Amino acid sequence: MSTIASLSFMVISGIAFFMFSKQVLVIRKNILLGKDIAINDQPLKRWRNVLMLAFGQKKMFRNPMVAILHLFVYVGFIVINIELLEIVVDGILGTHRIFEPYLGSYYNLLINTFEILAALVIIACIIFYSRRNIIKLKRFISNDLNGWPQTDANTILIIEVVLMSLFLTMNATDPNTHFVISSYLQPLFNKLNLSTLNAIEQTSWWLHILGIYAFMNYLPYSKHLHIILAFPNAYYAPLHSKGEMHNMVSVQNEVLYAMQPELAPTGAAMPEKFGATDVMDLSWKNLMDAYSCTECGRCSAACPANMTGKLLSPRKIMMATRDRLEVVGKNIKANKAFVDDGKTLLHDFISVEELRACTTCNACVAECPVSISPLDIILELRRSLVMEQSNAPTEWNGMFSNIENNFAPWKFAPDDRDAWTAQ
């Protein structure tokens, strides 16, 4: 490779990494718009979750066939990216397969492994593509994915196939090599002369690395961001029983001071808000959840409300949260501070009807392979509806007043509570 090529490679790499880190910082900033909550207890259990849920993909194995295909893509992605190291060093120094002399026969073993994985990635992606577009699995043709999300999903699969094919072509057109998969492709290029082969190899090399840079910069705009965020999201996954709702200490204290006024500190201020109306009222974990969502729809497929044709789709809750967060992030960037745009997550992005359909059954939480809780967001929005906007169905208002007056959700006389003993 010439000096010019080396130089342009370095410039392109620099730009690619610069742009990517800029977007990463934007996302980090957006996530930190969420309310500050401390999640740092029990680090051992948390690392265990990273190991089991993120690295080990434990939840994926609820469906073993899909889990194995996904594992090919995942291992392929990670392992083949080791080869990226050589590609980058070659690019900078203008060398060709710089690691080969140092690794000896191990080099062949390594590249053969990469090639097998590349082939498996191609097979898995083709199957995934058919599940979406030919078999039309229910969770992939849902209205949640109309428009961009559908395109996003297919684009990723196509990019993966193209990148892997370029990698194999690059090896196949390298006349001095004989690797396990690409050698089968070599007959295709038999009739070409050496300089053409060289040109194809160089082009594949360039397209492969440029493709990877493009993919990297596409990530922050895509659902595919889960390949990065699944790891921190597993670390910060809640460790308590799924049935436990997050306690509102402010309300707890409010009740305590009403009951025991002597405990009330002087000048204790009421919290500004109860529950969440917008993304800033959610926790940073809720917002990281939104960026971690890869829109696979396992949550919605398991949701009893969604299954029975209700408007609620837990996946849509996550997508709406991310969409709103992006809008708010841009608003802040343009105006230096958030300027009211007359919209909120509640009502404008997520409707009351959706929230009302939830049975809090935790099926969505149990299914999510990347430790997202759509339920947490649903419940925070419900709190705002009821406590800030007095927006509850009549029957619920009846239930509240029954609990208040009769100590039971139904209108029975509290004195009859032990009537069953007399029967």
Place this chain on the structure above:
Amino acid sequence: MKVSTMAECMANGTQPEVLFWVGCAGSFDQRAQKITQAFATILDKAGVHYAILGKEEACTGDPARRAGNEFMFQMMAYQNIQILNGYGIKKIVTTCPHCFNTLKNEYPALGGNYEVIHHTSFLQELIENGKIKFTDSNEWKGKTITYHDSCYLGRANDIYEAPRKVLESLEMELREMKSCKSKGLCCGAGGAQMFKEEEKGDIRINQLRANEAIDTKANFIASACPFCNTMLTDGIKNGPEQVNAQVIDIAEIIALAII
């Protein structure tokens, strides 16, 4: 039946080993009262020294909290914890998974720390310790049954085995539904849905779940939650065709088998 209250125990200077938290459904709902009575009968026969709060018990606040009314929940929790702590309660058993979840997972943060046990786990323990004796002519043996996992027992608290072990102890033939255990389908009552009309959709959730139960062709559908019991009973009754499957609580099955 004679059931002591904590107030009576206190007056007599005795401390029962466990408090039976009856819950609102178990106290007032006619169908659920039968489950309460069945469980109280078992406790009596097994020689468990227990008591109830009686008129001093109040809603845990679960439906209010899940509907979004944190104030109402905190009010109820405050009152209940005052009473429970006042009696020095250490151990609670309850027939309602919603009460179970709230008492076990949500009261500790508010100063209510108790050992809380769901009745299915309690029954499993009684059986394993030989405290419960079954009649020789075990009429349940070989009967087909399917068990519906309550969300607040299963996914929320990872209790899947206890109710199944209890059914196995009677040598019943357990047939699992299409979705069970951690993949179990909700009955439709949770999250305060019990207290409002369902949102519009193609089919009711309880109908969908009842259909799964009917598909097992089991004679009995076991539940471990008074709300699931109501929802499934309605689902069976309103299904496309009449079936003879009976929805029954684990406690009722044991009460009928016990000496």
